[in-house]
Amino acid sequence: MSLSRISIYLKLFCFIISFSSGVFSKTSFPGMDIFTSSANIGMGGAGYLKHSPLSSNINPSISGGKVFSASIIKYPAGIASQNIGISFLFKNNTFGKFSINNISYGIFEGYNENLISTGKFSASDTKISASYGKKILRLPIKLGVQSSFYFSNYGDYTFNILSFSTGLSFRAKEEKFILGMSIHNLATSSSDLVVDLHQRLVISGSKKLKHLPLNFFLDLSSENSSDLTLFLGGEFDINKNFQFRLGSSNRKFNQNIKKDIFSSVSGASGFGFGYKKKDIIINYGIYVFGTGALSQSMEINIVI
Numbered sequence: 001m002s003l004s005r006i007s008i009y010l011k012l013f014c015f016i017i018s019f020s021s022g023v024f025s026k027t028s029f030p031g032m033d034i035f036t037s038s039a040n041i042g043m044g045g046a047g048y049l050k051h052s053p054l055s056s057n058i059n060p061s062i063s064g065g066k067v068f069s070a071s072i073i074k075y076p077a078g079i080a081s082q083n084i085g086i087s088f089l090f091k092n093n094t095f096g097k098f099s100i101n102n103i104s105y106g107i108f109e110g111y112n113e114n115l116i117s118t119g120k121f122s123a124s125d126t127k128i129s130a131s132y133g134k135k136i137l138r139l140p141i142k143l144g145v146q147s148s149f150y151f152s153n154y155g156d157y158t159f160n161i162l163s164f165s166t167g168l169s170f171r172a173k174e175e176k177f178i179l180g181m182s183i184h185n186l187a188t189s190s191s192d193l194v195v196d197l198h199q200r201l202v203i204s205g206s207k208k209l210k211h212l213p214l215n216f217f218l219d220l221s222s223e224n225s226s227d228l229t230l231f232l233g234g235e236f237d238i239n240k241n242f243q244f245r246l247g248s249s250n251r252k253f254n255q256n257i258k259k260d261i262f263s264s265v266s267g268a269s270g271f272g273f274g275y276k277k278k279d280i281i282i283n284y285g286i287y288v289f290g291t292g293a294l295s296q297s298m299e300i301n302i303v304i
Contacts (some may be wrong), residue, residue: 255290
């Protein structure tokens, strides 16, 4: 195995370990489930029922107007993600969105088995997604579906993956409560390798409290009966222009390496803020891994 391939695998291994708590027996693609929205980062992964043109971790039945968004996310080990997206409103209570998500693992120097340089190359994942949803007649129920084309380039290896997600949501307007269920990563791969596509079921709820300026999010994600992840997050409206976000998940127990008290308590948690000025919203979020490493994101949203 060449040194360049080893360096890629080491960087991918560190990235996968940061996001997962188990041991994968198949080829895994962390780029399929990474954060792409600052709001999700700020709530520690919660917010499947929060509208975002960027987020890949969202119930496809959620809509929120015409918005253009762009974000940059910095991960540990020099890994970076760039994302752009736009959401639409159509006639007859229909809506949709389109997004492009790219994550770059860096530029590597290639060598063959004789340690002769073969030049530089990059390793990256790119996902192109489109979704469509509709309100069901006059019922407070929405249905949505999302399709994604995922292209992975790891040195000598390339992977093409086509995936689908679908979801429904029920809104109790007077109670300011939303309940949703979604299925993610129903996918097929053109690779000859056995690929772990992370199919999962997510049951979500959100509630805007009456006596507190807080929108509360709860998401229960399951890849199988023995792998359940619970996300809890909140979005506080400090005033009409400023929001504060906070959230965590039970991943903090799996990611806890008992490095120190701070890492144990804050692991797998996020916090951030949002600032709104007329039709422009700026979001900033930080996610703390169990190792104490940080991921930071800056995002801009423009209402169109």
